[in-house]
Amino acid sequence: MGITFRKETFRDDFTFKNSPEHIRRFPFPFNEDAYMYAVNIEPHVVGPKGSVLENLIDVDEHYVAEMQDRALVLAEDPLRCQSLPHMTLAGWDLLELLMEQQALGYPEHFTLERDGDRWHWINRPLGIDDTFTFGDTSTLPYGPMEYITRQSQGDFCILDQRDGNLWMDAGMVTTQADWSLDFDIGMNFFEWHAPVPLAHEKGIFVRALKFLTNIQQGKPARRLNWTMTINPRLDTSPENYHKWGPDRATVTPENVGDKVHLRVELQSFWRLPRSNGIVFPIRCYLIKMDELVTQPKWARRLHRVIRDLPEELATYKGLTRYRPTLVEWLSKLDDGSATSPGFGPD
Amino acid sequence: MAAKTIISRPIYGTLSPQPGKHHLFIADAEGALAITDMAGKAPSGFFDGAEIVFIPSPESKHIAALEALKPMQLHVAPSFASLLPRLKQTLTNAHMGLRVYLAGTEGLIGQAMQVALEAGIDHTSIETEHRGSLARRMQCVHCKGITENVTTQPATCSHCGLLLLVRDHYSRRLAAFQGVCINAEDRSEIPPIEEAFP
Numbered sequence: 001m002g003i004t005f006r007k008e009t010f011r012d013d014f015t016f017k018n019s020p021e022h023i024r025r026f027p028f029p030f031n032e033d034a035y036m037y038a039v040n041i042e043p044h045v046v047g048p049k050g051s052v053l054e055n056l057i058d059v060d061e062h063y064v065a066e067m068q069d070r071a072l073v074l075a076e077d078p079l080r081c082q083s084l085p086h087m088t089l090a091g092w093d094l095l096e097l098l099m100e101q102q103a104l105g106y107p108e109h110f111t112l113e114r115d116g117d118r119w120h121w122i123n124r125p126l127g128i129d130d131t132f133t134f135g136d137t138s139t140l141p142y143g144p145m146e147y148i149t150r151q152s153q154g155d156f157c158i159l160d161q162r163d164g165n166l167w168m169d170a171g172m173v174t175t176q177a178d179w180s181l182d183f184d185i186g187m188n189f190f191e192w193h194a195p196v197p198l199a200h201e202k203g204i205f206v207r208a209l210k211f212l213t214n215i216q217q218g219k220p221a222r223r224l225n226w227t228m229t230i231n232p233r234l235d236t237s238p239e240n241y242h243k244w245g246p247d248r249a250t251v252t253p254e255n256v257g258d259k260v261h262l263r264v265e266l267q268s269f270w271r272l273p274r275s276n277g278i279v280f281p282i283r284c285y286l287i288k289m290d291e292l293v294t295q296p297k298w299a300r301r302l303h304r305v306i307r308d309l310p311e312e313l314a315t316y317k318g319l320t321r322y323r324p325t326l327v328e329w330l331s332k333l334d335d336g337s338a339t340s341p342g343f344g345p346d
Numbered sequence: 347m348a349a350k351t352i353i354s355r356p357i358y359g360t361l362s363p364q365p366g367k368h369h370l371f372i373a374d375a376e377g378a379l380a381i382t383d384m385a386g387k388a389p390s391g392f393f394d395g396a397e398i399v400f401i402p403s404p405e406s407k408h409i410a411a412l413e414a415l416k417p418m419q420l421h422v423a424p425s426f427a428s429l430l431p432r433l434k435q436t437l438t439n440a441h442m443g444l445r446v447y448l449a450g451t452e453g454l455i456g457q458a459m460q461v462a463l464e465a466g467i468d469h470t471s472i473e474t475e476h477r478g479s480l481a482r483r484m485q486c487v488h489c490k491g492i493t494e495n496v497t498t499q500p501a502t503c504s505h506c507g508l509l510l511l512v513r514d515h516y517s518r519r520l521a522a523f524q525g526v527c528i529n530a531e532d533r534s535e536i537p538p539i540e541e542a543f544p
Contacts, residue, residue: 079490180487186519187354194354195515238487238526242508245530321531 002108005064005125011072016232016286022061023291024345027052029224029264031343033304035313037199041211044220044268052266055105056220057098058283059153064125066153066175066234073174073235074150079182080237081146083158083170090158090170091145092135093272094279098148123151145170154266154283157181159189161213161276168192169277175234175284177227177263178241178318197312212278215271222268227317228326229263232286251322256329257290260322262302289326293333295345300337303330352514358455358476363388364445367395370436371417372458374401374426376478377450378408384447385415393417399433401426401454426457433458437465447473453483453494456521469518480543484512485522492522499542500528509536512543 008015018026047053052060073080083091099121103112113120117134128151132139140147149156149172158170165188173181184192189209190200199205215221229236230247251259266283293299306319307327314323340346361384363369369392371381378400385393397419398412412420423429437444446462448455455474463469481495484503491505500509503525510525517524529535 180524182490183485183487183515183517183520183524187517191354194352195513200353238524240488242488242527242530245527246532248531 002106003059003061003063006061008062008065010065010069010232010234014231014233016062016065018287018291019061021050023287023294025051026287026292027224027264027266027285028262028292028295028298028343028345029226030301030305031341033301033339034308035305036310037202037204041208041221041223041269044222044270052283052285055101056268057101057105057152057281058266059102059106059109063153067126067151069234070150070172070174073237077237077239080174080239081149081172082181082185083143083145084186087145087158087160087170087275087277088137088143090160090272090275090277090279091143093274093277094156094158095144095148096134097270097272097279098152102152126151145172152281154281157280157282158272159212159278159280161278164213165189166209166212166278174237176237176282177225177229177265177284178236178238180238182239195316197316198310212269215269215278217271217273220268220270222266225265225267227263228319229261229286230259230322232261232288234284234286248318248321251325253325253329256322256326257293258288260289260326261286262289262292289329293330296333297339297346299330299333300335301339303327303334306330354516355514356452356456356474356516356518358474360384361447361449361473361475363392364447364473366443366445368441368444369393369396369447370440370444371396371398371400371447371449372429372433372454373398373448374450374454374478375403375407377448377454377475378402378412380449380475380477381447382408382411382415397421397436399423399429401429401450426454430461433461434465437462437467440465445473446471447475449475450477451479451481452476453481453521456483456516456518459518460521463518482512482543483522484510484525485517485520486510486525488527492520493525496523496525497541497543498539500537500539501525 010016044056052058099112102110109124111122119134120131122129137143155173155175157168159166160169167188168184171181190205193205233244236244264285268281270279272279314320361380373381393415396417398417399421400412401423402409446467448458459469462472481497484493484496486503486506488508489506491503493504496512500511503510508527509529511528513524515524
């Protein structure tokens with residue numbers, strides 16, 4: 001039967017919503033009542049049916065609307081998609097990975113047929129039916145990375161591995177939590193993470209880099225990251241911060257439930273076979289407070305996490321202006337009772 | 347000497363003579379003094395294979411001191427922009443083993459580094475020494491325009507006019523620090539403007 005794709009927007013009238021089934025499958029990122037950085041990386045293996053981990057590349061009811069929003073962002077600002085000249089082979093690696101995974105997980109929506117280098121790709125939700133020669137960029141309407149990431153949910157960074165480091169040398173980044181691909185492209189792992197507070201001192205990035213440079217083909221890994229966004233806006237880029245920043249001053253006790261969204265990134269890390277690069281998909285999930293608190297455990301736990309978050313982290317995540325209003329609103333849903341272990345709802 | 351703050355921010359050293367026959371120095375203003383200081387440690391004949399490219403301050407100081415080193419070539423340029431075509435040509439035609447030394451303001455070091463990187467020279471093989479003004483070269487993350495010689499915090503973008511927080515986050519590829527709107531959430535908040543990078 002397949003997925004029923006929602007018609008919705010991530011800008012202007014903000015009609016984005018989660019269906020009740022999608023609320024239950026939301027990747028809630030807190031497994032205890034407090035949050036601090038950790039190298040929370042684990043093997044990216046298939047998870048329970050009905051969860052966002054049912055397939056390693058998740059396609060959900062927001063797919064078509066997200067791809068339409070990406071096209072709007074790219075039309076306004078083509079610098080959101082860049083690839084340094086030595087990264088084309090890695091782009092083909094990524095095209096193969098995403099076509100294979102989407103066709104495997106969602107055969108009713110995507111089909112990949114291969115006859116040697118002649119590939120036939122059908123993407124039914126977006127009405128695409130293309131035949132091309134794998135490895136020959138002239139047979140596609142865009143470069144391989146741009147072509148496939150215009151058809152895949154989430155941002156994608158392709159990292160080149162050399163000198164014992166990872167280099168951000170290509171990416172499609174239109175749904176980012178406030179970092180600029182155009183500024184960071186060409187930087188190494190420590191450089192592009194330089195603005196993150198506290199984590200360098202804790203040795204987080206040294207350990208994470210060691211882990212990532214050892215990732216093997218066929219053994220991807222994943223971690224969750226989170227922040228909050230006012231309105232279900234995918235494009236919270238620094239480029240447009242002067243346009244979306246004022247949203248943060250619009251939160252009132254009356255509209256918290258509708259305006260404030262938890263934004264969770266499912267980050268995964270995959271070794272690419274030909275280029276030996278790493279691709280780093282950053283899949284963004286949004287849920288408004290009204291939807292999240294339909295799960296009482298999540299409401300109680302989120303209240304405690306946001307209330308007790310260290311000030312530096314709250315500032316870095318941009319919560320400062322509306323945190324008191326949010327905590328006050330959530331406190332009414334927290335009766336102080338214990339929360340069950342684990343991420344999932346009760 | 348600029349203080350180290352975050353990891354993407356460049357760290358500068360002290361010029362020291364490297365082994366090799368061919369040396370290219372690029373310096374502006376007080377950067378000349380980094381070269382003359384280094385000359386004391388250089389073996390005899392070192393400058394026989396050296397080209398010095400120098401952008402003097404408006405008072406035209408230090409040219410004579412550089413001439414006194416008797417480099418193979420001394421080229422004095424009025425600005426970095428005017429120097430750029432020559433510099434690209436020099437680096438394109440350079441032989442393996444050319445040593446590159448950059449000295450002076452961060453803007454000069456960053457832009458010369460950018461040209462050297464484009465020519466395929468690894469940034470870790472380039473000698474750098476910061477001298478003189480702490481003024482920053484800043485890219486506005488919003489309109490992408492570069493504002494030169496930023497000395498204040500916050501600073502106004504010379505292209506789009508937004509008031510920008512000058513971050514320590516630095517891109518070698520752009521040779522610029524990142525500027526991000528400081529009052530995006532409420533434009534009526536105007537923080538005091540201080541002389542931060544004299």
